[in-house]
Amino acid sequence: MNSAGPNRPRVVIAGAGFGGLTCARALWNVPVDVLLIDRNNYHLFTPLLYQVASALLDPGEIARPVRALIRALANVEFRQAEVTGADLERRSLITDRGPIPYDYLVLATGSQSDYFGNASLAMHAFGLKDLDEGLALRNRILSQFEATRWVTDAETRRTMLTFAVVGAGPTGVELAGALAELIRLVLRKDYRDLILGEVRVLLLEAADSPLGTFVPALRQAALRSLEKKHVEVLLDAKVESVTGDSIRLAGGKEIAAGTIVWTAGVRASQLGQALGVPVGRQARVKVEPTLQLAGHPVVFVIGDLAGATDRGAPLPMLIPVAMQEGRHVAATISELVRNGEARAFRYKDPGIMATIGRNSAVAELGAVHLSGFLGWLMWLAVHLVNVISFRSRIVVLVNWAWDYLFYDRPIRLIVRARDRE
Amino acid sequence: MNSAGPNRPRVVIAGAGFGGLTCARALWNVPVDVLLIDRNNYHLFTPLLYQVASALLDPGEIARPVRALIRALANVEFRQAEVTGADLERRSLITDRGPIPYDYLVLATGSQSDYFGNASLAMHAFGLKDLDEGLALRNRILSQFEATRWVTDAETRRTMLTFAVVGAGPTGVELAGALAELIRLVLRKDYRDLILGEVRVLLLEAADSPLGTFVPALRQAALRSLEKKHVEVLLDAKVESVTGDSIRLAGGKEIAAGTIVWTAGVRASQLGQALGVPVGRQARVKVEPTLQLAGHPVVFVIGDLAGATDRGAPLPMLIPVAMQEGRHVAATISELVRNGEARAFRYKDPGIMATIGRNSAVAELGAVHLSGFLGWLMWLAVHLVNVISFRSRIVVLVNWAWDYLFYDRPIRLIVRARDRE
Numbered sequence: 001m002n003s004a005g006p007n008r009p010r011v012v013i014a015g016a017g018f019g020g021l022t023c024a025r026a027l028w029n030v031p032v033d034v035l036l037i038d039r040n041n042y043h044l045f046t047p048l049l050y051q052v053a054s055a056l057l058d059p060g061e062i063a064r065p066v067r068a069l070i071r072a073l074a075n076v077e078f079r080q081a082e083v084t085g086a087d088l089e090r091r092s093l094i095t096d097r098g099p100i101p102y103d104y105l106v107l108a109t110g111s112q113s114d115y116f117g118n119a120s121l122a123m124h125a126f127g128l129k130d131l132d133e134g135l136a137l138r139n140r141i142l143s144q145f146e147a148t149r150w151v152t153d154a155e156t157r158r159t160m161l162t163f164a165v166v167g168a169g170p171t172g173v174e175l176a177g178a179l180a181e182l183i184r185l186v187l188r189k190d191y192r193d194l195i196l197g198e199v200r201v202l203l204l205e206a207a208d209s210p211l212g213t214f215v216p217a218l219r220q221a222a223l224r225s226l227e228k229k230h231v232e233v234l235l236d237a238k239v240e241s242v243t244g245d246s247i248r249l250a251g252g253k254e255i256a257a258g259t260i261v262w263t264a265g266v267r268a269s270q271l272g273q274a275l276g277v278p279v280g281r282q283a284r285v286k287v288e289p290t291l292q293l294a295g296h297p298v299v300f301v302i303g304d305l306a307g308a309t310d311r312g313a314p315l316p317m318l319i320p321v322a323m324q325e326g327r328h329v330a331a332t333i334s335e336l337v338r339n340g341e342a343r344a345f346r347y348k349d350p351g352i353m354a355t356i357g358r359n360s361a362v363a364e365l366g367a368v369h370l371s372g373f374l375g376w377l378m379w380l381a382v383h384l385v386n387v388i389s390f391r392s393r394i395v396v397l398v399n400w401a402w403d404y405l406f407y408d409r410p411i412r413l414i415v416r417a418r419d420r421e
Numbered sequence: 422m423n424s425a426g427p428n429r430p431r432v433v434i435a436g437a438g439f440g441g442l443t444c445a446r447a448l449w450n451v452p453v454d455v456l457l458i459d460r461n462n463y464h465l466f467t468p469l470l471y472q473v474a475s476a477l478l479d480p481g482e483i484a485r486p487v488r489a490l491i492r493a494l495a496n497v498e499f500r501q502a503e504v505t506g507a508d509l510e511r512r513s514l515i516t517d518r519g520p521i522p523y524d525y526l527v528l529a530t531g532s533q534s535d536y537f538g539n540a541s542l543a544m545h546a547f548g549l550k551d552l553d554e555g556l557a558l559r560n561r562i563l564s565q566f567e568a569t570r571w572v573t574d575a576e577t578r579r580t581m582l583t584f585a586v587v588g589a590g591p592t593g594v595e596l597a598g599a600l601a602e603l604i605r606l607v608l609r610k611d612y613r614d615l616i617l618g619e620v621r622v623l624l625l626e627a628a629d630s631p632l633g634t635f636v637p638a639l640r641q642a643a644l645r646s647l648e649k650k651h652v653e654v655l656l657d658a659k660v661e662s663v664t665g666d667s668i669r670l671a672g673g674k675e676i677a678a679g680t681i682v683w684t685a686g687v688r689a690s691q692l693g694q695a696l697g698v699p700v701g702r703q704a705r706v707k708v709e710p711t712l713q714l715a716g717h718p719v720v721f722v723i724g725d726l727a728g729a730t731d732r733g734a735p736l737p738m739l740i741p742v743a744m745q746e747g748r749h750v751a752a753t754i755s756e757l758v759r760n761g762e763a764r765a766f767r768y769k770d771p772g773i774m775a776t777i778g779r780n781s782a783v784a785e786l787g788a789v790h791l792s793g794f795l796g797w798l799m800w801l802a803v804h805l806v807n808v809i810s811f812r813s814r815i816v817v818l819v820n821w822a823w824d825y826l827f828y829d830r831p832i833r834l835i836v837r838a839r840d841r842e
Contacts, residue, residue, distance in 0.1 A: 067833075412486040
C-alpha cells in the first residue's frame with residue numbers, strides 16, 4: 001500500500017484537520033512511514049468557514065488539497081477514505097476502502113454538530129462544521145433573498161428573511177456579525193427594493209451572555225458590537241424545537257425564522273463510539289495524560305476527538321490544542337521508535353479571539369484583553385499569518401481589501417455541483 | 422412587480438448570458454423599464470468554464486452576481502426564475518414563479534448539451550455548459566485519481582484514469598489540453614506513485630480534423646499542439662453509444678474510459694419548442710432579419726437560441742454574435758418606442774480563437790492567423806480584458822500567474838454543497 005522503507009514502522013493518522021496534519025508534518029524527520037487518511041481530499045481552514053457561508057470567500061481560498069500540503073514530505077502519503085472504526089487487537093484501521101494495518105495509530109477525526117438527539121433540529125437546522133455545510137448555508141441565504149422578491153405578503157417575506165443563529169460561541173458570533181454586514185452593506189445595494197425592517201439576524205444563546213469562555217468585559221464588548229451591527233441577541237433563550245420556519249423556546253415563546261443555523265452543540269466524531277472505548281463529555285475519547293488510549297500504548301487520540309486534560313482541567317475543542325497535541329504525539333512516536341518513553345502533554349494557551357464583522361473583534365491573550373478595532377487588527381494579523389499557503393494569502397487579502405474598501409462581496413453565487421450517476 | 426415609471430414600456434429579458442445582459446445594459450438610457458430574468462443568480466463567463474472543470478479557477482472567478490452587474494443601471498431589475506414558456510397573444514412570459522406581462526420581450530435563454538436522443542450519452546456523459554456541470558466534472562476528475570490509489574489492478578486503474586472528451590470543437594480542444602496539463606504538470610506531483618502510462622486523455626472527433634471552423638493551417642497547428650501535450654486525438658471517430666466505463670464507436674471499436682465528457686452537440690434551450698414557434702437546425706428559433714419573431718414584432722430572439730442569418734448565412738453560436746444581437750435589439754427597441762422602425766441585423770465578425778493549454782492557442786482574426794505562443798498571448802489579452810470585473814481580473818491573473826510560474830493549480834478540491842430540505 002505504502003512504499004514503506006524496510007522495517008520502518010508505519011504511522012497511520014486518521015483525519016487531516018489541524019491535529020492530524022500537524023502530526024504528519026512533525027514526523028517528517030522521524031524514521032517512520034506516515035499514511036494520512038481523510039474523507040475529504042482537502043484540509044480546511046475552519047476559522048474562516050463562516051466567510052464562505054456569508055459569501056465573502058470561495059472554497060478554494062480556505063481549503064487546500066492535502067496532497068499539495070504534504071508534497072515536500074518524503075515519508076508522508078495521503079489516501080482519501082472514510083474511517084469507520086479500528087480493530088485495536090489486530091492493529092488495523094477500518095475504512096470504507098478496506099482495513100489498513102498500522103504500527104502506530106493517531107486518531108484525529110474531529111467533531112461534528114450535536115443536536116442532542118433533537119430530531120427537529122437535525123432535520124431543519126443548518127450546521128457550519130464543514131465546507132459542504134458552509135456552501136449549503138451560503139446557497140440558502142442568497143436563495144431566500146431571491147425568493148422573497150416574488151412574495152407580496154410582507155409577513156411571509158419577514159419570516160423568510162429571518163436568519164436565526166443558535167449558540168453565541170465564537171462561531172455563532174462571527175457568523176451573525178458577518179451575516180448582518182452582508183445584508184446591511186452589500187445585499188442592500190443589490191436589492192434596491194429591500195425593506196431592511198423585514199430582515200432580521202437573530203443570535204440565540206441559552207446562557208446570559210455571548211462568548212461564555214471570555215472574561216466578562218470582553219463579553220460585554222462583543223454584545224455591544226453585535227447590537228451596533230443590528231444583530232438581535234436573545235440571551236437566556238434555550239431552543240426547545242424548530243420547524244422549517246419557526247423556533248420554539250423553552251417557556252413556550254415562538255419565533256418565526258426561515259433559516260436556522262445551529263452552532264450551539266458540538267460533539268466528537270462517531271469514531272469514539274465505533275471503537276467501543278470509554279468516552280466522556282461531548283463523546284470525547286478518554287485518554288491518558290500522554291494522549292495514549294489506556295491499554296493501547298501505540299494508539300493516540302488528539303484534537304476535538306480526544307477528551308484530554310492538562311493538570312486535571314479538560315482541554316477545549318480549539319485549533320491550538322489540536323496542533324500542540326499533534327506535535328506532542330509526533331515527538332512521542334519519535335521517542336517510542338527509539339525505545340524512549342511517552343510523556344504527559346502540557347498545553348500552552350495562546351489565548352482566544354472572536355471577530356464580529358468588520359473592524360471589531362475581541363481577543364484575550366493572557367493578561368492582554370483587546371476589543372473593537374484593536375482586537376480586529378490582532379485577529380486579522382493572526383489569521384492572515386495562519387491561512388495555510390502563500391497563494392491563498394494573496395487571494396484572501398485581495399478579497400478582504402476589496403470588501404473593506406468597497407463594502408462588496410464578490411462571491412454571491414448560488415451554485416451546486418450537479419451529481420452524475 | 423417592477424417600480425415602473427409612469428407609462429414606460431416594460432422590456433422583459435429572459436436569460437442573463439452574454440446576449441441578455443448586453444441587451445439590458447444597452448437599454449440603460451432608453452425610456453423603458455427592464456426586467457432581466459435568469460434561472461441562476463449569476464452571469465457566467467463561459468469561455469473559462471473549462472478552467473473550473475480542470476481545477477484552475479474557482480467558480481467565483483468566472484461568475485458574477487447579476488445584481489452586482491446591473492447595480493448602476495437605474496431602469497434594470499433582476500429576478501431569479503425558470504422561464505418555461507410564453508403566452509405571445511397575451512404578452513406574458515411564463516415562469517415557475519408565475520406569469521410576467523411585457524411590452525417587449527427578448528428571449529436569450531441560450532443553449533444546452535444535445536445528445537441527439539442517445540439515452541446512453543444522456544445518462545453517462547458529463548456536459549460542460551454550466552457552472553454546476555463544470556464543478557461536477559472537476560469533482561469527478563479528482564475523485565478518479567483518489568479512488569485509483571486503492572485499486573491494485575493496473576487495467577482497472579487505466580480505465581478509471583481514461584478521460585475521453587467527445588467533440589474537438591473549441592470547448593473540447595480547450596478542455597482536453599487543460600486536462601492533459603493538469604495531469605502532467607500538477608497531479609503528477611501530487612501523486613508520487615502515479616504511472617503516467619496509466620493515464621489517458623482522449624479527444625474523439627467525428628470529422629477528419631479538430632476545430633473544423635478554423636482554416637486548415639490552424640487546424641493542423643492545433644492538432645500538433647494537442648499531440649505534443651499527450652492528448653490522443655482520434656479523428657473520424659463517431660461515438661455510437663457509451664456505458665459507465667466504455668465508448669463504442671461506429672464500426673464497432675470499443676474504448677475503455679471511466680469518464681466521458683460530451684462537447685460534440687449543442688442545441689438551443691427548450692424555450693423554442695415550448696413556444697410552439699418554427700425552429701430550424703439545432704432547435705434554434707427562426708427569426709426575421711431584424712431578430713423579431715414573425716408575426717410578433719415586440720418579441721425578439723437573440724444569441725444561441727436564435728437561428729439568425731446575416732445575408733443568408735446562418736450565424737454561429739458564439740459570444741460576439743449574442744452580444745452584437747443584444748445591442749442591436751436594444752437599439753431597435755429604442756427606435757420602436759419612438760415609433761421608429763426595426764432594421765436588419767448585420768454581424769461584424771471579430772474572429773475566432775481556441776487555446777490548447779499553456780503557451781499555445783490558435784487565433785483566426787480576419788486575414789491574421791496566429792498559432793502557438795503568439796496565438797496564446799492574443800488569447801490571454803482578449804480574455805483578460807473581457808473577464809467581467811476588475812476584481813475578478815486581479816484574482817484570475819494571480820491564479821494564472823501562479824499556475825504559469827509554479828505549474829500548480831491551487832483548487833483541487835472535491836466539494837459539493839450539502840442540500841438541506
